Amino acid sequence: MSDLDALYRELILDHSKHPQHFGLADEEGAHATSYQKNPVCGDEITLRARIEDDGDTVRDVTWEGRGCSISQASASMLSDLVVGMTRTEAVAFVDGFREALRSRGAIELDENTYADAAALSGVSKFSARVKCAMLAWVALEDALGRA
Amino acid sequence: MSDLDALYRELILDHSKHPQHFGLADEEGAHATSYQKNPVCGDEITLRARIEDDGDTVRDVTWEGRGCSISQASASMLSDLVVGMTRTEAVAFVDGFREALRSRGAIELDENTYADAAALSGVSKFSARVKCAMLAWVALEDALGRA
Amino acid sequence: MTSSPSAAPATLDVEAIRADFPILSEQVGDRPLVYLDSAATSQVPTRVLDAQREFLTHANSAVHRGAHTLAANATDAFEDAREAVARFVGVLPNQLVWTSGATMGLNLVAYAIGNATLGRGLPGSALLALQPGDEIITTAIEHHANLLPWQELAARTGAVMRYIPAREDGTLDLEPSASTITDRTRIVAFTHVSNVLGIVNPVTELARLAHDAGALAVLDACQSVPHLPVDFRALCVDLAVFSGHKMLGPYGVGGLYGSDEVLEALPPFLTGGSMISRVTLEGAEYLPPPQKFEAGTQPVAPAIGLAEATRYLDDIGRDRIHAHESALAARMRDGLREIPGVRLLGDAEGVERVGLWAFDVEGVHAHDAGQVLDSRGIAVRVGHHCAAPLHERYGLTASVRASTAVYNTEAEVDAFLDAVSGIRSYFGVSS
Amino acid sequence: MTSSPSAAPATLDVEAIRADFPILSEQVGDRPLVYLDSAATSQVPTRVLDAQREFLTHANSAVHRGAHTLAANATDAFEDAREAVARFVGVLPNQLVWTSGATMGLNLVAYAIGNATLGRGLPGSALLALQPGDEIITTAIEHHANLLPWQELAARTGAVMRYIPAREDGTLDLEPSASTITDRTRIVAFTHVSNVLGIVNPVTELARLAHDAGALAVLDACQSVPHLPVDFRALCVDLAVFSGHKMLGPYGVGGLYGSDEVLEALPPFLTGGSMISRVTLEGAEYLPPPQKFEAGTQPVAPAIGLAEATRYLDDIGRDRIHAHESALAARMRDGLREIPGVRLLGDAEGVERVGLWAFDVEGVHAHDAGQVLDSRGIAVRVGHHCAAPLHERYGLTASVRASTAVYNTEAEVDAFLDAVSGIRSYFGVSS
């Protein structure tokens, strides 16, 4: 597999072409919206996290924005995966992702935990693209802190 | 003769220890005073040129100021030499001096014309000191233009 | 046609030139590097590195104010460099102020005018002071370096910004309109060549419009000086800036040209050592230009390197460089036009240009496109290239830009075109 | 005494160190060069030249905003350099702003505060705005770079300058007095080590006085960072500047340290590319520090060279360098005190100092004295060393200054002393 293909795994191209949970849900119940911008390229995301009535479980994550295929795929994958997690689980999920992405290729994301998002492991070798993959995750972290 | 001795000729040290025409003469008749500063070192000179009643002959040149031995000797020599010259002669005298001093050692000042001041020829090889030797001459040029 | 010296210049020996740039032999992964990002920063020939090293290992010492031999030699080398660089852009040595780069040069001018507005400087400086409602004009195609300093100056002084619009084809629209130059206009700042469009703008015409309105003409010559013969005095601008690192020279040095009159009237910007004739605890008197604007230790070795870069460019010949780069650009345009989904920015006909092209690949984000080129060893720039408003005008946030220099070859252009033609299919975008 | 690592450091192998500086083998006329002008600009070890060349011939490319491999490598090298230099002065990487030198750093701070005063910046910036009558304090011993930017800021804002006086022995007089720090004081700017006196000032005490009054403490660390272990956070200053070319590094690069809080509150100074997150024709949003202050192309290769210089200094050991230079300075003082007619400036007892001495030779102008030394191959500085008010305080317009660095030897100091002892007789001044 070429370096390029290791970056743009099939799954990433799929998600970027068919982004999941695109379009913000209504501002119903406990929720928060985060706007994040990638300073490197100027791309941006608006992400909304809604919390179940128990005050702890992620009900759903929706988003809008524009950016490269990595950022779009990453947002799509993330919003698929965090539904049903507790706040604590979601925060740990983001932390683990950040650690791997910043590892310059040293840490692979575990497929059992990260499912589709594990395909983003390859990004960590492309330091200029790490921010692309992180954009939605930073937005989720910010939204959870305020929801 | 060492380079240093070529710079500090005996005549220069003599003039700098016993500067001629030091102390400004009264502002009598046609005259003008020029204040000049050497930006490299901050040293300064105030030079006064007085013109005879014919409106053309240099009556006398007096000066005050502080500076290195080159600048003091140069002012002393100059004020000795220009007395009695016409304006045109004095300007040509200054021009010739400037040309030699800026020649980086290529032009020697003629002893018949420049007398004691010919000892300043050696300064032209020391580009950092050319401004020292020129200080009084620039002041005279300026004063003559306004006297 | 006889082959007089003014006829079409002979072609370059690009292979010989490439040997002067060791970095061009680098590999990216298993591909040879194809460097098409010279508009961002150009590569440095060995001669320029050697000139600096020679200075630093034989003559280095603080310039001016030094009486020792080393200092005198260093001062001579430094002032010789000023003379060489000044000559290269058609100006006198004391009309050339060293800066750390073009951004700094433009900020210098904007802040110095701000200082005049606050009553600083000499009596003549008041002529440059801005009144609330005075207008500063720039264009819709500027690099942020020729936009933000003016926006900030306007915000600090109550002046108003106006913009000369650009046509779809990237040329400036100079038709008189309320939004362009009027008698409220005090400054007209514009680029010689946009770093996105590559089109050579009508400088003398803009300068004339500025002068007719009694305004200063300020030129951003970052993208012209490296590629064209440029003579600031012949262009009739009052002030002009350029950067060393874009013209085969070192980082950390650039130039600001100013006419005698304007440099005389401008108050100082940076203050500190070596720009004063007298300092007390009460205040200071400033030296004449260019020293007035050169506070503190200057980039001595970089200036000497930049002078060597100008000699290198002149040895090759600027007409020949321009012809070489123009030929590469024409080949690029012909190729890019044929690739489905590629949209060139500023594809005006019948204009003079430098050797760069920015483009959009429909359906593919510029960063993704750039990544594909990078995987083929081709270094291009992606993003807004510090010209966000220009991209917005085209409905884009980013584009891909390939830019050439004297060391690029036709084969590199072909490799680039081949790689671009594969971008959309890689991402499964149908043509 | 056991020889623990914290005990008195072993002496240096100066000959081995000298081999790293090719320029030290130069001749001046028929004499070997004795370079005693490092406080003006220091010489550069081969390693620093090599590090820049290595970068320029293998990885050079514009940093940040580049997606291609070369740009990513260059960005990594550049940010690694920031980390190394930040560590060297005891701060975090994002507390270190690249500048073109100390003069630029001090102007940055003064202009940014001026911008806050004019209502620019973020809401928090208003805290830094000056009111007419607010006081800016500096000292009577400053370099013009730490004097003129404040005088200009005062003139632009209506603030008032006050000066902490110096005693005859060169130490600062901190006795409370109307002329020193009061509750109108907003800024206290002072030098760590004067470039004329060589005395290490009581930084933490001055910073505490500033902070007690609610003022910012701004440190000019130009002459300390090259010679002492320095930790800006431990010194409790809010802002600090230094220059690369005085610490065995390249021209064209320097650093500004700022605490997180202060860098956050300061409005930008230079504006242009790479410091914004959003730009439209209406205005811009700025990136967080340090990028907020780094408009335009940064001195990439010089920064990499500077990082290598810090590694070189650390490899020798800063304690050992300080001990070596202090020993040379003590030898100089002992010798100079014995020469009739020589008056040392700032000959305070019992203070920590760096390895430099400025002095007056009674009856001989400093430039004439320097010329005699030059004829013996000895490069010293003559003049007011950009500290005219300090010279005025001593009734002088100029002095001779000899300054050492890690590469100077005892034999050089002795040659210098021998030459100084001949100055007065050369000019026929009786002792």
Ligand SMILES: Cc1ncc(COP(=O)(O)O)c(C=O)c1O
């Ligand atoms: C104490 C001090 N401050 C500031 C400066 C100015 O540094 P630079 O010229 O590198 O900007 C110097 C250098 O001469 C200095 O010695």
Ligand SMILES: Cc1ncc(COP(=O)(O)O)c(C=O)c1O
């Ligand atoms: C047209 C133009 N103006 C200004 C600049 C700023 O130059 P520098 O970053 O060297 O200050 C650039 C460089 O990107 C440019 O292309």
Ligand code: FES
């Ligand atoms: S390039 Fe903008 S988010 Fe990836």
Ligand code: FES
């Ligand atoms: S050194 Fe000042 S006039 Fe000579």
